[in-house]
Amino acid sequence: MPSKASKVITRRGTFIHTFNDLNIGIEMEIDTKRPLILAHPAAGNHYHASISFAQELNHPFIQVVIDKYPHFPDTWPNESSTAGTFMRYQRLNDTVNGDPVFRVCDEKQPHWQIQVANDANMYLRKIPEVDILYLDWIDWIDDYQKSNQKGINIILKNVSNYVRDGGLIILDHKHELRKLFSTNFTDVCLSNFGGCTNSCISYSGEIEWLGENSSSELTAYNASVFTVEKKNQHSHQLDNYQQWFKKLIPEFAMSIKQINHVLKTNMTQYQHVDAYTWDMHNKNYIEQLKNDVCYPKYSNLTPPKEAWDFSSYQKFLIWLLENNHLLSDELDGRCYHHTFSNHKVNIFHGDIVELAPQLFHDNCFIAVRRALSKKIINRFPWWKESLVTLQTNEPWASNPIQDMTWSGANVSIKLIEEIMTLGAKKFKDRFHNRDNISSSFNIITIANGTGDLNELLRAFEHHITSEKNDCPFEMNLTVIHVDDFDYLETSLDKSWIRVN
Ligand SMILES: C[S@@+](CC[C@H](N)C(=O)[O-])C[C@H]1O[C@@H](n2cnc3c(N)ncnc32)[C@H](O)[C@@H]1O
Structure with missing residues (x-):
């Protein structure tokens, strides 16, 4: 059967592994060029078991916990323990979709716990194949529910669609799943499944390991291990993973x-x-x-x-x-230079929340409405100190920009002027009393007015040439737009030249 039988695969972790003999560690090939991905569907608050499994493997990892009604580690009761009331986890950021990301603070290995609030079937179908699928509850499996056959083979066949070639399915014994199937797992060997010839799922033994539970007590976990082999190499190309990781x-x-x-x-x-x-x-x-x-x-x-x-x-x-x-490439956009000064306008296509990390720089400031600002700092908290406040958080306080109108005809001149003035003040405050003051600053915002390029350039030019503008620094305005039809380049006014 397995074509890779002759390959020597490194044993990992301190698992007690039994199959034909007794060993320490499990055999698993890891792609060392990227973090390992472990998915735990319908985890509830049993994610402690799967994170302790991943911690054993001694490689950077992403634990994707997918539950319709998730249990976040910063909510009751997961922190309270006999060891005290120390929070083991801390919340880091949100993904582009708004799912919270956590980490175990005293763990040295880079790792992230992504808490996805979704139907597990729907989510797993959308992401690249995972390295490890952790199963401790089977009712979430759509096709299994619909099928008349209820054996372990049907489950494995279903979930193996989500696992990459060489990946593992871990069947945690928590709910006596082993007994439920009343099969001798040694006989489990499924070949040519999912329309894929030369594919195979085979039983690889029993494991036991120590990890912390939700009360921070050391617990022995045990599980059965299955190895997946398939021939569709395309779906786990590094690029697919990178595109996904950057949104998380x-x-x-x-x-x-x-x-x-x-x-x-x-x-x-x-x-x-x-x-x-x-x-x-x-x-x-x-x-x-x-x-x-x-x-x-x-x-x-x-x-x-x-x-x-x-x-x-x-x-x-x-x-x-x-x-x-x-890592990601630097952003590719258009840049327009004002011919009578050093000021510039940049245009980038995309979603500002998604692009927030790529836009980040010391001398950049974001000026958008309050609700959008919150999404940006949730996704990337480093932006927190670099937001230009256009609307206050306090309902009783007056807004820095009165009667703010974002879209429509004849709004850009007022809006750009106000954004740039508030942005310049923020920049001066940041570099106040610093020797290494930057000679330029960049205000980042989203499409406004009618989304017309010349209208935007005129509004910016109006500000930089205005008598009211006494800012001695080089000013850059960056506009991010999601709609393809916005900011199309037609003939430029004479005072502007495109530089890239
Ligand atoms: C009984 S709890 C099991 C929790 C945990 N896996 C354990 O073994 O202790 C069942 C969990 O499955 C989740 N769930 C049920 N159907 C689901 C689905 N289709 N997708 C994601 N989560 C689901 C529920 O929200 C619940 O948290």
Whole structure:
């Protein structure tokens, strides 16, 4: 049967593995050029089992937890434990789709837990094939529900569609799934499934390992292992994975130049803007301590001091640079130069939330409406300090831009002027009292007015040539548009020249 039988595959982890004999570790080939992907459908809060499995493999990994009604690790009751009330996980960012991403703070290995609130069948059909599919509950499997046959073979055949060649299916024994099938797994060997000749799923033994449970207690987990072999090599090309990763984790959306800059400037890893942080915890505690009427009361949870310690984070960035096929290209757009000055307008096509990491730079500021700003900083919290506030968060306060109108005819001149003025102030405040002040700044916004290029250029020119504008710096305006028909280039006004 397996064509790769003669290949020596490294054993990984401290699993106790039994098949014909007893061994330590499981045999698995890992693609070292990318993070390993483990999917745990219908996980509920049993994701502790699958994350402890992935931690054993000693390679960067992404744990995709997919549940219609997910249990996030920063919500009750997962933190409370006999060990205390320390939060083991911290929330990092949201994916482009708005799913929260977490990490186990004391884990050195780069890893991400993506909590997807979706039907598992629907989600798994859309993503590239995973390396490991972790099964502890089978009712979510669509085709299995519809089928009259209820054996293990039908389950394996169904879920193996989601697993890459050489990947594993792990059948956790939690719900006595082993007993349920009352089959001797040694006999399980499915060949030529899913219309694919030379494909095969075979039983690879029983494993046991130690990992933490939801109460942070060390627990023995056990499972049966199945190996998938198939011949469709196309679906797991690195490029497919990179395109997916960059929508989940901001660093994968950044360019080599940006990651080098993050490393050089010693930037620390971000936490989600809504995360309950160590600083907030201490501030609350001190506030209560100062209040002599109340005794200081501990919050139920103590957050970690940092989500990802600085040296491990830097190691991850270096690993990314060594595997720079995982990074994104620099953004490709159009640039228009004002012929009578140094000011410029850039036009990029795409979704600003998706492009947020690629647009990030020290001297860039984003000016969009409040709701969109929130999506941007959820996706990439580093933008938090570089948002130009156009609308206040407090309903009682007056907005910096009165009567703001974003779309329609004759709105761009007022809007661009106000955005650029507020942006320039933000830039000056940032570099106030700094020696290394940048000579230029860039305000990033989205399509406005009628989405006409000359209208935009005229509005910007109106601002830079206005007597009211006393800004001595080089100004750049970047506009991101999603609609193909916006900002088409027709004949340019004389005062503008396209430079790329
Ligand atoms: C009984 S719990 C099992 C939780 C966990 N896997 C365990 O073994 O303890 C069933 C979980 O499946 C989820 N679920 C049911 N159907 C699903 C589907 N089609 N896609 C994703 N999650 C589903 C439910 O929301 C629930 O959290």
